Amino acid sequence: MDKLRKALSGQENQDNDSSTGILPNVNQMSSLEWSTRIKGFIACFVIGIFFSLMGATALILPLHKKMAVFSIFYTLGNVTSLLSTCFLMGPMKQVKKMFSSSRIIATVIALVMIVLTLVAAIGMKNAPLTFLCIIFQFLALTWYSLSYIPYAREAIKSSMSTIMA
Numbered sequence: 001m002d003k004l005r006k007a008l009s010g011q012e013n014q015d016n017d018s019s020t021g022i023l024p025n026v027n028q029m030s031s032l033e034w035s036t037r038i039k040g041f042i043a044c045f046v047i048g049i050f051f052s053l054m055g056a057t058a059l060i061l062p063l064h065k066k067m068a069v070f071s072i073f074y075t076l077g078n079v080t081s082l083l084s085t086c087f088l089m090g091p092m093k094q095v096k097k098m099f100s101s102s103r104i105i106a107t108v109i110a111l112v113m114i115v116l117t118l119v120a121a122i123g124m125k126n127a128p129l130t131f132l133c134i135i136f137q138f139l140a141l142t143w144y145s146l147s148y149i150p151y152a153r154e155a156i157k158s159s160m161s162t163i164m165a
Helices: 002-009 022-029 034-060 063-089 091-098 104-123 127-146 152-164
Strands: none
Touching (some): 063 091, 127 152
């Protein structure tokens, strides 16, 4: 358990980091007890699920409001759930991992799809485009999440190539 705690909190490779500068200061200010991190993660994740469920209840609204309200709550739920992982790793380590070379493309696409979903729903009020953006947002966030599971993306790629062949 201690090894997992050290790996998630960024204490495992501290000898590589310099002790001066803004990043170590932010990490030091954001350090929380392990039990507090777990409670924060669970609370934030549950709030994210709650927002997503609220979006699902919006599907009973009239058609012209349905898609916008659903997409706003769905996106808010996804963002809140993503932010919940900051409690486990710390915000700086989370950002570093998000933009590492192995997942930078997945991160950028997921963030772009979040923004495009909100633009299509709020700015353009285009229900079919919003629905399409929600589908792509789901796929992008799934691909991003799979990047944290060793060999998961490779397994999906080989499965898809087998299906398509």
